[in-house]
Amino acid sequence: xxxxxxxxxxxxxxxxxxxxxxxxxxxxxxxxxxxxxxxxxxxxxxxxxxxxxxxxxxxxxxxxxxxxxxxxxxxxxxxxxxxxxxxxxxxxxxxxxxxxxxxxxxxxxxxxxxxxxxxxxxxxxxxxxxxxxxxxxxxxxxxxxxxxxxxxxxxxxxxxxxxxxxxxxxxxxxxxxxxxxxxxxxxxxxxxxxxxxxxxxxxxxxxxxxxxxxxxxxxxxxxxxxxxxxxxxxxxxxxxxxxxxxxxxxxxxxx
Amino acid sequence: xxxxxxxxxxxxxxxxxxxxxxxxxxxxxxxxxxxxxxxxxxxxxxxxxxxxxxxxxxxxxxxxxxxxxxxxxxxxxxxxxxxxxxxxxxxxxxxxxxxxxxxxxxxxxxxxxxxxxxxxxxxxxxxxxxxxxxxxxxxxxxxxxxxxxxxxx
Numbered sequence: 491x492x493x494x495x496x497x498x499x500x501x502x503x504x505x506x507x508x509x510x511x512x513x514x515x516x517x518x519x520x521x522x523x524x525x526x527x528x529x530x531x532x533x534x535x536x537x538x539x540x541x542x543x544x545x546x547x548x549x550x551x552x553x554x555x556x557x558x559x560x561x562x563x564x565x566x567x568x569x570x571x572x573x574x575x576x577x578x579x580x581x582x583x584x585x586x587x588x589x590x591x592x593x594x595x596x597x598x599x600x601x602x603x604x605x606x607x608x609x610x611x612x613x614x615x616x617x618x619x620x621x622x623x624x625x626x627x628x629x630x631x632x633x634x635x636x637x638x639x640x641x642x643x644x645x646x647x648x649x650x651x652x653x654x655x656x657x658x659x660x661x662x663x664x665x666x667x668x669x670x671x672x673x674x675x676x677x678x679x680x681x682x683x684x685x686x687x688x689x690x691x692x693x694x695x696x697x698x699x700x701x702x703x704x705x706x707x708x709x710x711x712x713x714x715x716x717x718x719x720x721x722x723x724x725x726x727x728x729x730x731x732x733x734x735x736x737x738x739x740x741x742x743x744x745x
Numbered sequence: 746x747x748x749x750x751x752x753x754x755x756x757x758x759x760x761x762x763x764x765x766x767x768x769x770x771x772x773x774x775x776x777x778x779x780x781x782x783x784x785x786x787x788x789x790x791x792x793x794x795x796x797x798x799x800x801x802x803x804x805x806x807x808x809x810x811x812x813x814x815x816x817x818x819x820x821x822x823x824x825x826x827x828x829x830x831x832x833x834x835x836x837x838x839x840x841x842x843x844x845x846x847x848x849x850x851x852x853x854x855x856x857x858x859x860x861x862x863x864x865x866x867x868x869x870x871x872x873x874x875x876x877x878x879x880x881x882x883x884x885x886x887x888x889x890x891x892x893x894x895x896x897x898x
Binding site: 527528530531533534535537538539540541542544545615616617619620621623624627630631 | 793795796797798799826827828829830871872873874875876878882896898
C-alpha cells in the first residue's frame with residue numbers, strides 16, 4: 491500500500507469517488523432506460539450522486555491543500571488514484587442489476603450519512619445532513635423496485651436473483667475496515683464501516699426476503715482493493731476514458 | 746455612501762424568479778437564508794435545494810445580476826448547507842402560486858392531496874422523480890392528466 495497521505499483526504503476521496511463513479515455509471519442509462527419514468531428517475535439519481543461528489547471532492551481538495559478543485563480530482567486522476575469500492579465501477583448489466591446495485595449501495599450510503607451527521611468535523615456533518623435526505627429518498631425507490639422485480643414475473647425474478655448473486659460479494663467490501671477507517675472512526679469523523687454492517691444486513695435481508703430473493707452464500711467477499719486503490723477491476727479504466735476524455739483532449743476547457 | 750437596507754435587498758430578491766419554476770421567486774422557495782452587510786459588501790446566504798441541482802449556479806448568477814442592476818457593486822454569495830433546505834421553508838404564497846401553475850405543492854403527508862388541474866382527490870404516483878430534482882410525477886384519476894408534484898423533503 492502506498493498510503494502516505496492524510497487519512498482524512500483518503501476518506502473523503504472514498505466518499506466522493508463512490509458517488510462519482512456510481513453517478514457516472516447510472517448516468518449511462520440516460521436515454522436508454524426501459525420506460526421514460528425510469529429514465530428520468532435514473533438521471534435524477536445520478537444528478538444527486540454527482541452533487542454529493544462535488545461536496546466531498548471539493549472538501550478533499552481543501553484538506554489536501556495542493557489547490558486541487560473537485561473537477562481536478564474527478565477528471566485528472568488516473569485509475570490507481572481512485573478510492574471507490576469495486577461494486578460501483580462494475581458495468582451496469584441489465585436494468586435489474588443496476589437497481590440491485592443501487593439498492594445495496596443506497597442503504598449503506600444512507601446509514602453512513604446519517605451517522606456522519608454527528609461527525610466531529612462540522613463540514614462533513616453539514617454535507618452529510620444534506621446528502622442523507624437525498625439518500626433516504628433513493629432507498630425508497632431502489633427498495634421498491636427490487637421488491638417489485640424480485641417478486642414479479644418469472645423472468646424478472648430470475649434476473650434479480652442473478653444480479654444479487656453477482657453483486658453480493660462485492661457489497662461486502664463496503665464494510666472492510668483498514669487504518670484509514672480506524673483513524674477516522676477514532677477521531678469521530680466518519681463511523682467505522684463495521685459498525686454499520688449489522689443494521690445494513692438486517693434491513694437488506696428483510697427487503698430481499700420480501701422480494702422472494704435468496705441471499706447467496708458468501709463464499710468470499712472482495713477484499714477492499716478498490717477503496718485503498720490497490721487494484722481496481724478492468725472496468726474502471728474504460729469508464730474513465732469516457733468520463734475524462736474531454737479534459738484529457740482539451741485540458742482546462744470550461745463552459 | 747449609505748447602503749440600501751437589508752429589507753430593501755430582500756424585496757429585490759423577492760422579484761427574482763426561480764430559473765426552472767419561474768412561477769415562484771427565490772424567496773418563495775425559501776433558499777435565501779440571510780441577507781446582511783459586511784462593511785460595504787452585501788452578503789447573501791443561499792442554500793441549495795438538492796446538492797446536484799443544476800439550477801444552483803444559475804441562481805447565483807441571477808442574484809448577482811439582479812443586485813448589480815439595483816446598483817450594488819460588492820456582492821458576496823455564501824453557500825450554506827446546514828440546516829439542510831426543507832420544503833417547510835416554502836412560503837404560503839409560493840405554495841399557492843405553484844398550484845396555480847399546475848404543480849402540486851409539497852405536503853407533509855408525502856404526496857399531493859389533490860390534482861392541481863381539476864382538484865380531484867383520486868391521485869396516484871407514477872414515479873418518485875420528475876422533470877427537475879425537486880419534483881415527482883403523479884397522475885389524476887379523475888381528469889386523467891399527469892402532473893408534477895413538488896417533492897417534500
